[in-house]
Amino acid sequence: MIEDDSPIITALDLGSSLIKVVIGRLMGDHEIEIIGTGVYPSAGIKNGSIVNIETTTKSIIEAFGDAELMAGQEITSVVVNVSGKSVHGFNEKGIIAVTNRERIVTEMDIMRVVEAAQAVHVPNDQQVIHVLTKEFKVDDQVNIKDPIGMTGVRLEAEVHIVSCGNTALNNIDRCVEQAGLQQMDKVLSSLASSEAILTAGEKDLGTAVIDIGAGICDIIIYVDGGIAFSSVVPFGGFHITSDISIGLKTTVETAEIIKKRYGHTRIDMVDPTEKFEIPSISGRPARSVFRQELVEILEPRVREILEMIDHELVRSGYKASLAGGVILTGGTSLLQGIEATAEEVLRLSVGRAKPAGLSGLVERIASPEYATAVGLIKYSSKIQNLEQRNMHSVSDGEGWMKKVRRWMENNL
CATH class of the missing domain: 3.30.1490.110 (Dna Ligase; domain 1)
Known part of the structure; x- marks a missing residue:
């Protein structure tokens, strides 16, 4: 067990593909040291919402076991993300x-x-x-x-x-409780992601963060330093994988591997002679496929998702205010060519970002896939710092304390 009095915050990212746990220690000058991580497949979550309490709880316990072992800490409380179509x-x-x-x-x-x-x-x-x-x-x-x-x-x-x-929130509560944990906070996924990757200057300039996950896309827009819009598009990387599975007549597991290894969103950027091998399935022999055939399946779905995102940006009324453009994050943002395709569809400057400004086990979370988990820690650390600064002025009981805490959260 590591002896250290520095506060620890643990993030629980309930994703449609993976459950991620990140343990961070709060150091001086707002520095966060990553001391433990854990990942486990999330079979009980679909399109950002929990659909099976038992399997989700098991995944949480497994992910926490790895993170606690790495950190040398027993964790009892978590900050958890909220996402899904009911947001x-x-x-x-x-x-x-x-x-x-x-x-x-x-x-x-x-x-x-x-x-x-x-x-x-x-x-x-x-x-x-x-x-x-x-x-x-x-x-x-x-x-x-x-x-x-x-x-x-x-x-x-x-x-x-x-x-x-309420159903989505209650399901989160049940899974966290059955995993033997207490909740410190629930935080909107896109709000957490933006805390991990956006600077104050980007928020002032006018920037949209698009977190493209496995089941959904979380959208948040900042204008003049404040949150102006948030939304969810109920499609993500899994829908791309499903198309590949059907189109190439292979398993979803193999399709996911193929997507990550050979996927590209621009057919004009792929060598027309390049091939890859699809493993045998159901007694059928392995076969070679042109990479462009994969892109012909993948590209239309990516464009469809980006067009849905563009619809939300237009609906917000703030698209013309996005001088800072769009920042992509989340696992699906790792697809080759997606930035160029997004610029073409959205008609905005597009970049991709991963969590930064951390110490410790940074190599384990140096990917857009970890933006939400890291952002949960950063967001919660802001709350804790504000509470400590204002604690001396709070003396009128629990009701007053809750109001002060809510005001501090509102003014992050």
């Missing part, structure tokens, strides 16, 4: 009067206006998981990020609210 994001506004005698905006006013903004009807089968402030307005002064200490009579807040289906 919805929408924008709201709240307005209040600044009521203190000096008309100076205080932290209490911030909490009041955020609560006013989230006083919106959410369907009974949904639960709010995030209320994230975009910007504030004090009287006629607009585009304010931190209004505390300013003078005015009216305070307005624009927020982005994220909700998720």
Whole structure:
């Protein structure tokens, strides 16, 4: 067992293809040292949602076993991601009067206006998981990020609210609990991914992060430093793999290997004479296939998914504001040629990113596949740092503490 008093945060990324566990130690100056990782196939998750409690729980336990052994730590609590088709994001506004005698905006006013903004009807089968402030307005002064200490009579807040289906959240709770763990937080997958790969400058400039996973694509847009839009496209890398399996008449497992090794999204970039071998199946002999034949199967599905993403970017109303372009992450972003194809379909500059700014076992998480897991740690570490800085001013009981914590989360 490693003796160290530094705080530890453990991320649990419930992906449609893999369960990932990353254990990070919080060092000085916001540095995170990766001390353990674990990965296990997630047979119980489909399109970002848990469909089998027992198999998902088993996968969590297996992934944690490897991570704990590597870290030399027994883990009891986790930060877990939330994704899937039941996730919805929408924008709201709240307005209040600044009521203190000096008309100076205080932290209490911030909490009041955020609560006013989230006083919106959410369907009974949904639960709010995030209320994230975009910007504030004090009287006629607009585009304010931190209004505390300013003078005015009216305070307005624009927020982005994220909700998720109760069934999906309850299934996460059950799996985590049955794995013998406690939850510190639930965090939207795309929010976590953006924390891992975006700089403050990119958020200010206007940038979209597209996390292309196995079952779904998570989309989040930042404009002027705040979250302006979030969405989910219910297609991902597994749908590409399925097409390859059918088209090449092979197993899904073999199709996944072929996709990763030989897949390309641009047929004009592939040598027309290049071949690869498909292993034997059901007594049929192994056979050679031209690589371009694979691309003819793969490219249309990739373009279809990118067109769905483009539809969401247009629907957001912020596509013209994306001066920073699009950053791809997630396992499917590793497909050869996908950046060029995405630029063609989205008509925006496109890059690919992986987690950065870490120490320790960085070689184990130096891939876009780990953006969500690393982002969960970074997001939670921000919460913990803010709580520590504000703890001295909190003295009015649990209800007040929860409000302060919510305000701090909203203003990350």
